[in-house]
Amino acid sequence: MDSDNTTNFTYLNRDGVWPGFKRSGLELLSDGSVALYSLPILEGDLPQELEALTAPEFPGGIAVDADGTIYYTDPDGDRVMRIGGCTGLVEPVPCVGGHGDAPGEFDRPGGLFIPNYRGSLFVTDVGNHRVQVFDLPSMQLVDIWGQRSVTGTEPSSDAGRLDTPCAIDGDSDGSIYVVEIGNKRIQKFDRVGRVVPSFWNRIREQDLLVDPIGVSVTNQESRTLVYVLDRSLHCAFVFAASGEALTDDAGKPISIGSDVLKQPLAIESSDESIYIGDNEARRIFVFKPADGYAYAGDAVGYDGPVAALELDGKGQLLVEPGSGLPPIALASRSGFASSGALWSKAIKVRENKVTWHRLKSLLTKTGDGAHLRLFVHTSSDPTDRPAVDLTLSNPFSDARWRPSTSLIASDLDDLFIGGDPATLLWVGVLFEGDGSSSAVLSNLRVEFDHETYLTHLPAIYSEPAPCGDFLLRFLSLIESFQSETESEIRSLSSLFDPAVISSEFLPWLAGWLALELDENWSDQQKREAIAHAFENYGWRGTARGLTRALKFKIGVDAIVEEPILGAEWWALPAEENGCNCGKRIAAKKEEAWSDTSNSILGVTTMLASAHPQGAVLGSTATLDQTHLISDSDYGLPLFVEVADRFSVMVYRGQLGCAETLAKVREVIEEEKPAHTDYHLCIVEPSLRVGYQARVGIDAVVGGDSLPTGLGDERGTILSGDAPGEVGANSRVGINTRVAG
Numbered sequence: 001m002d003s004d005n006t007t008n009f010t011y012l013n014r015d016g017v018w019p020g021f022k023r024s025g026l027e028l029l030s031d032g033s034v035a036l037y038s039l040p041i042l043e044g045d046l047p048q049e050l051e052a053l054t055a056p057e058f059p060g061g062i063a064v065d066a067d068g069t070i071y072y073t074d075p076d077g078d079r080v081m082r083i084g085g086c087t088g089l090v091e092p093v094p095c096v097g098g099h100g101d102a103p104g105e106f107d108r109p110g111g112l113f114i115p116n117y118r119g120s121l122f123v124t125d126v127g128n129h130r131v132q133v134f135d136l137p138s139m140q141l142v143d144i145w146g147q148r149s150v151t152g153t154e155p156s157s158d159a160g161r162l163d164t165p166c167a168i169d170g171d172s173d174g175s176i177y178v179v180e181i182g183n184k185r186i187q188k189f190d191r192v193g194r195v196v197p198s199f200w201n202r203i204r205e206q207d208l209l210v211d212p213i214g215v216s217v218t219n220q221e222s223r224t225l226v227y228v229l230d231r232s233l234h235c236a237f238v239f240a241a242s243g244e245a246l247t248d249d250a251g252k253p254i255s256i257g258s259d260v261l262k263q264p265l266a267i268e269s270s271d272e273s274i275y276i277g278d279n280e281a282r283r284i285f286v287f288k289p290a291d292g293y294a295y296a297g298d299a300v301g302y303d304g305p306v307a308a309l310e311l312d313g314k315g316q317l318l319v320e321p322g323s324g325l326p327p328i329a330l331a332s333r334s335g336f337a338s339s340g341a342l343w344s345k346a347i348k349v350r351e352n353k354v355t356w357h358r359l360k361s362l363l364t365k366t367g368d369g370a371h372l373r374l375f376v377h378t379s380s381d382p383t384d385r386p387a388v389d390l391t392l393s394n395p396f397s398d399a400r401w402r403p404s405t406s407l408i409a410s411d412l413d414d415l416f417i418g419g420d421p422a423t424l425l426w427v428g429v430l431f432e433g434d435g436s437s438s439a440v441l442s443n444l445r446v447e448f449d450h451e452t453y454l455t456h457l458p459a460i461y462s463e464p465a466p467c468g469d470f471l472l473r474f475l476s477l478i479e480s481f482q483s484e485t486e487s488e489i490r491s492l493s494s495l496f497d498p499a500v501i502s503s504e505f506l507p508w509l510a511g512w513l514a515l516e517l518d519e520n521w522s523d524q525q526k527r528e529a530i531a532h533a534f535e536n537y538g539w540r541g542t543a544r545g546l547t548r549a550l551k552f553k554i555g556v557d558a559i560v561e562e563p564i565l566g567a568e569w570w571a572l573p574a575e576e577n578g579c580n581c582g583k584r585i586a587a588k589k590e591e592a593w594s595d596t597s598n599s600i601l602g603v604t605t606m607l608a609s610a611h612p613q614g615a616v617l618g619s620t621a622t623l624d625q626t627h628l629i630s631d632s633d634y635g636l637p638l639f640v641e642v643a644d645r646f647s648v649m650v651y652r653g654q655l656g657c658a659e660t661l662a663k664v665r666e667v668i669e670e671e672k673p674a675h676t677d678y679h680l681c682i683v684e685p686s687l688r689v690g691y692q693a694r695v696g697i698d699a700v701v702g703g704d705s706l707p708t709g710l711g712d713e714r715g716t717i718l719s720g721d722a723p724g725e726v727g728a729n730s731r732v733g734i735n736t737r738v739a740g
Contacts, residue, residue: 010349012427012444020347024390025296025340026431027288029440034342035366036431036438039286040275040317041335042301042328049325050304055279056322058126058181059167059214059265060307061112064318065136071112071121072308074324078106080123083326090326096139101128101153104141111168111308113176117191124165124178128153131165131178145193146178157183160195171241172219177226179215186212186228188243202243203228208253209237216269227256227269229276234261236276248292256293260285268309268317273332275299275317277306284309284319284330300335300435302328336366336438340431341395343388346424349448353380353421357450358476359404361413361429367437374404374415375428386426396428416476417446452476498530506530518553528552541673543646549671550648554663559649563642646672647679655682 012018016032026034061073068085071093079097083090098105107127114121119136130153133143144150146162155163163182170176174191186209188199203209214229214236224241235258238246245253256274257264263280273296274287284299284306299317307322311332318327356378363372375396377386386400396403404415417425425446431439494500501509506526510517513533517526529552539545543560550556648668655661661682668678 008449009445009447010347012344012347012446013442018342020345021342022344022388023340023342024294024395025337026342027290027296031442033440033442035336035440036340036370036433037286037288037296037337038272038333039297039335039337039435040284040299040302040330040332041436042299042330043334046302046304047321047325047328049323050321053305053321053323053325055263055305056265056307058108058110058307060320060322061110061124061168062308062310062318062320062327063112063114063121064310064312065114065119065121068312068314070312070318070327071114072320072327073109073112073123075108075110075126075322076324078109080109080112080121081324081326093134093139096134096141103144103150104132106132107153110166111179113168113170115170115174115176115191116172117174122168122170122176124168126164126166126181129155129162129164129182131162131168131176143193145189155182159197159200160187160189162187167214169215169217171217171224171226173224173241175241177215177217179212179228181211181213184209184211186215186226199241199243203239203245206245206253208245209233213265214267216267216274218269218271220271225269227267227274229264229267231264234258234264236264236267236274254293256287257285257295260295266306266309266320268311270311270332275309277309277319279305282306284317297337299330302330304328335435336433338433338435339393341388341390342429342431342441343396344427346382346385346426347446348424349446350423353423354448355421355450356417356419356425356446356448357452358445358447359415359417359427360445360447361441362443362445363413363439363441365437365439367434369434370437370439371432372413372439372441373430373432374413375401375430376415376417377401377426378417378419378422378424379426380423382424384424386428388428394430396430401426401428418476452479498527525552540671546648546668546671549667550664553667554660556650556654556660556664558664560646561649562646564639564645567639567642644673644676645678646676647681649681649683651683652685 012021013032016028018028018032018034023034025037027037028034056075058075060075061071063071065071065085070083070085072081072083073079074081074092077092077097078099080093081090082093096104097109099107101107105128106123106125108125110124110126112121112123114136120142121134121136121139123132123134125132130147131145132141133145134140135142146160146165147153148161155161157163162178163180165178166181167179168176175196176189176191176193177186178189179186185200186203188196190196209228209230211230211232212228213231216227216229218225218227225246226239226241227236228239229236233255236256238254238256240246248254257276260281261276261278264276264278266277268275271289274289274293276285276287277283278285281298282303282305284302286296286298287293288296299319302319304319304321306319308320308327310318310320310327312318312329315332317330317332319330320327356376359374359376361372361374373396377384377400384400386396387398388395389397427444427446429441429444431441433439495505496509496512498506498509503523503526506523507517510526510530510533513530515530515533517529521529536545536548539548543562546560547558550558648664650664655664665680668680672678
């Protein structure tokens with residue numbers, strides 16, 4: 001199975017398909033796990049009336065409309081009943097029914113059907129040999145099929161005519177299928193009621209049906225499956241929409257339930273299951289299409305006659321017991337079969353013999369009544385395969401199978417294999433349950449050539465002993481108790497990985513980095529903050545760090561500027577010869593700067609607020625304008641006005657909430673160096689001369705704005721009256737002007 005394995009373990013479920021395994025009584029779930037077959041289960045108690053209720057002679061009918069209203073037949077009362085989808089009120093459908101042969105009346109109503117392409121209720125009128133169609137919103141009679149006229153009630157064997165129609169269903173294309181007891185056939189009609197003769201002709205040519213009694217249609221992506229129940233043959237056949245019978249791998253027509261059905265009367269189908277009601281057993285039998293229509297068991301908790309079955313699309317199977325009693329609801333997939341088995345072919349991990357050590361099952365349980373037992377067998381002889389007998393309550397009764405325990409209702413999910421080295425391993429798993437729960441097995445892990453605790457003991461303990469491998473088994477048992485702890489130790493690094501650590505430990509991990517997490521952050525934000533904490537600490541106190549903090553914590557894209565970075569002082573160009581400073585200048589051989597292109601006052605440079613030397617007598621000392629400075633503060637006036645200051649510009653559009661501005665200030669206070677001052681500027685949608693003048697940075701070209709008065713702190717906004725238009729604001733000299 002895995003003969004090139006280079007590790008000391010292997011998983012037996014590959015790609016979710018369990019290669020090399022066979023199963024019985026188990027179904028493969030969508031995630032690759034296996035569990036006991038799902039079955040309908042009764043939730044609650046059965047009505048007492050079912051105990052004395054006899055088997056119905058003809059099929060009944062159940063249909064569910066889009067709003068959840070349930071319709072069912074009362075054949076003895078010649079009426080159709082309904083249960084309100086919202087109110088739950090049980091009442092007869094008004095203006096419909098009553099014994100008779102007039103339009104709208106019934107002589108024993110049978111099957112019901114509501115198609116998905118029209119809001120109509122189809123009712124098979126058994127005694128009047130017709131199908132009546134009623135409009136659901138108004139319950140007005142809109143059509144009659146199977147008769148030459150709306151007043152006709154005569155049986156006929158002609159194509160399109162009916163004789164004792166008892167069951168009805170339809171497909172997604174709009175075709176309607178009607179089973180007739182009198183003609184012992186099933187006819188197909190299109191959505192306007194025209195018969196499709198080729199369907200029955202093709203079925204008749206195959207000579208399969210003897211006494212059809214029920215029909216159910218399942219619509220799959222690529223095909224339509226028509227299940228026809230035959231009362232005399234005690235089975236159901238599967239046909240395509242053309243009438244062609246589906247066959248098995250041997251080329252024989254597929255038949256369902258012939259070995260368990262005795263008196264079938266009702267059938268319902270889905271992609272996952274086929275449900276057939278048997279009135280001799282008073283049970284609902286379930287079959288699984290995915291496993292060749294294998295018998296899965298019967299509905300848990302139901303005991304009574306079955307006149308009709310219907311899936312309501314909400315996870316319930318509705319059962320009509322007959323005699324006008326309301327349908328009984330069963331949860332369609334909440335019950336389970338009582339037992340199942342999974343077994344492998346010979347497993348080989350290496351060409352040479354290995355010491356098989358341990359079999360570990362990875363499983364969950366749906367309830368306390370679920371149990372699972374493991375079985376193994378090792379050998380180097382391919383023919384030494386242990387038997388699996390599905391006719392026994394324990395299919396692994398062969399003495400060569402070694403169980404994990406002798407207890408039947410055990411919950412051991414771990415098995416020590418041991419024994420002499422061998423090349424082959426066989427694995428068996430027995431599932432058992434009480435009908436309400438199942439073990440769900442996702443994988444099996446096999447370990448071999450394992451380094452046990454025995455290697456850590458003195459060598460004398462490894463010598464052969466009279467008690468065989470008792471010590472090894474005992475140590476393996478102790479090791480299994482510590483396996484979870486050792487696994488946690490091996491994965492200790494994951495506790496320091498913010499990407500995989502459990503959410504509850506995120507504050508603990510953040511504490512290692514002195515990082516305070518916001519309770520309002522999502523888990524993803526917390527993980528990202530921890531992952532980048534060390535990097536962010538490196539940028540803290542810088543413009544880039546502040547920008548990142550504002551973006552991460554409150555989602556604000558801010559522009560942070562430091563005025564000192566743009567400070568360029570103005571100086572006159574030096575003469576070509578420079579001053580005569582003696583040998584020092586000559587030694588350096590410096591070239592005098594004569595280029596004046598980068599010395600434009602007010603454009604590329606500016607004047608310092610004071611002389612870099614402070615007050616120099618006879619030179620820079622000015623009364624009330626200069627001050628003395630020490631040698632250590634030489635040059636300080638050049639930077640004192642712009643150093644340790646920065647500005648933060650935020651666009652008004654990012655301050656949607658009133659709390660956002662306060663959060664911006666809070667983040668700035670947290671991230672800025674303590675000795676610095678800042679100016680927070682809200683960039684409004686306008687261009688203001690002297691205040692906001694850099695388009696795309698601190699100015700936005702907006703629409704019309706009111707002019708600003710002189711002295712307004714906001715600065716001056718370019719504005720003015722709109723140009724005049726002919727017929728509006730066009731009085732020259734008053735509200736418009738002529739341009740030059």
